[in-house]
Amino acid sequence: MNAGEIVRVEGLAKEFRSGLGLRRKRAVDGISFSVREGEIFGFVGPNGAGKTTTLKLLMGLIRPTAGSATILGHDVGETAFRRHVGFLPENPYFYEYLTGREILGFYARLSGVPGRRIRERVETLLAWVGLEHAGDARLRTYSKGMLQRVGIAQALVHDPSVVFLDEPMSGLDPIGRKEIRDLVLRLHGEGKTVFMNTHILSDVEMLCDRVAIIVKGAIRYEGPIAEFLHSDERKADVVLARVSLELAAGLDARWGPLTGRGEHVELHVDEKAIHDVLAQALDGRAEVVSVTPRGASLESIFLSAVREGGDAGPGGPP
Amino acid sequence: MISPVGIAVISANTVREAVRSRVLYTLLFFAVLLIGTGVLLSTLTYVERERILQSVGLAAIRLFGAAIAIFVGIGLIHREVERRTIYTILSKPISRCEFLLGKYLGLVATIWIQLVIMGLAFVAVSWLAGAPLTHQIGLALGLAAVELAVIVAFATLFSAFTTPMLAALFTTGLYVLGHLSRDLRDLGARSDDGGVRLVATALYRVLPDLESFNLTTQALHALPVSGHEVGLALLYGAGYCGALLALAVVVFDRRDFK
Structure with missing residues (x-):
């Protein structure tokens, strides 16, 4: 031993x-x-x-x-x-x-x-x-x-x-x-x-x-x-509400496919990008419902x- | 090395479990009731009333003692494995051998406590009926205690590797055979066929001779009992219990608790 x-x-x-x-x-x-x-x-x-x-x-x-x-x-x-x-x-x-x-x-x-x-x-x-x-x-x-x-x-x-x-x-x-x-x-x-x-x-x-x-x-x-x-691969799920069509199109184009869940929309993004995603969403007058880190790696x-x-x-x- | 502390802790807890079990109280109640019933039965005759009363009493003690030993003994180890209580116990510094010996000694202590209660009921009924209380009755109860220890050892062995149903079948079967083994030996001795004699003797040697612990006749008729006879019965009982428990430990030690 x-x-x-x-x-x-x-x-x-x-x-x-x-x-x-x-x-x-x-x-x-x-x-x-x-x-x-x-x-x-x-x-x-x-x-x-x-x-x-x-x-x-x-x-x-x-x-x-x-x-x-x-x-x-x-x-x-x-x-x-x-x-x-x-x-x-x-x-x-x-x-x-x-x-x-x-x-x-x-x-x-x-x-x-x-x-x-x-x-x-x-x-x-x-x-x-x-x-x-x-x-x-x-x-x-x-x-x-x-x-x-x-x-x-x-x-x-x-x-x-x-x-x-x-x-x-x-x-x-x-x-x-x-x-x-x-x-x-x-x-x-x-x-x-x-x-x-x-x-x-x-x-x-x-x-x-x-x-x-x-x-x-x-x-x-x-x-x-x-x-x-400490891996670079960590992801997070961001759930937003009150997303306008214009904002949805912008988020979709920049951060990848947007999925709908009732009145909410969800994004699956890199953990490093969370700040930018939230900034864009809040600028577009959306409500942030949740941000859930995923142990992706x-x-x-x-x-x-x-x-x-x-x-x-x-x-x-x- | 075997630690007496672990064995004592498991034994004490086994007694505590029995003390808190309603089923055992029910069996004990019926045993005491049957001993008391001897008073009624003895009124049916004008002769030897006291002897009938004591005969019924001693039979009730031996029968209920064996029933309780088998009933509790068959699930003694199996229940611990089935309910998975054994997982946390064996993760402590206690060996499987100590656990098994602790369970066995705890159950023997429980059965002996019940034997004392039944014995006290027997003494009370005898005293009320004016029946003689001889020292042979004490010896008969003492050897009944040894017989019960042997029955518990059988039940513990079977409980260490099989289900309660099969353990009950095996233990009851051996209890019955144990009281017939002397007849089997005598039957073989009277046979002219050498093969039959050999088989009968071999079976007698392997099967328990539970009649060695039966002093009912001597107790009822106040016949003399030699110290040699009692000593041999004690040695025989201790040796048989030791062999059964050694076998139980070997079997139990090889088991996987899935």
């Missing part, structure tokens, strides 16, 4: 067998990547690409067919080092007969938090995830968003140095997603390493330092997110990786 590497994956493969072992599906096909200390690493891919299978391999929930993986220098088959690891599975499930406080106490004890510190950690984590008011209610009464927060809290209750999150924004409303984003940034600020499985590119752009794109079980790209963000790399993966490579998980 190189200095500063928290996670190292080399030639990791997983084959699932079904139908009495006669049918085989290779969900992960000899992938290699590394995660460095203190970074937020985005593991990106479409549904069924092998993201969750990879995470389960890292968590020791499934055994690899080939290859190796280490976390903090320990083989993932070991147990003791997990006191430094936090894990949030996708759509987490918990013992419904326990209360929020009880479940966090249970995980704290399992993680080896000293008895005298358990109460303090539980209360801190409940406050962190905004569940202090519901700490004494049984989990069967919790909403999906509240369970996701319990999931985050249990992943952090033992103050791990590296945290693995599988689709952490899954099923959350916009406020919940924002809170999780803030939490991830807070963990980053505390120097923790975060590994995040997701298929939401905007989250990746907003949060991650580096990214790996996995398609059909194979890594198609791995690199720093900054390369995308990450999106385009992602899409081209998915398209390439469609031509070759193994199948997704069973």
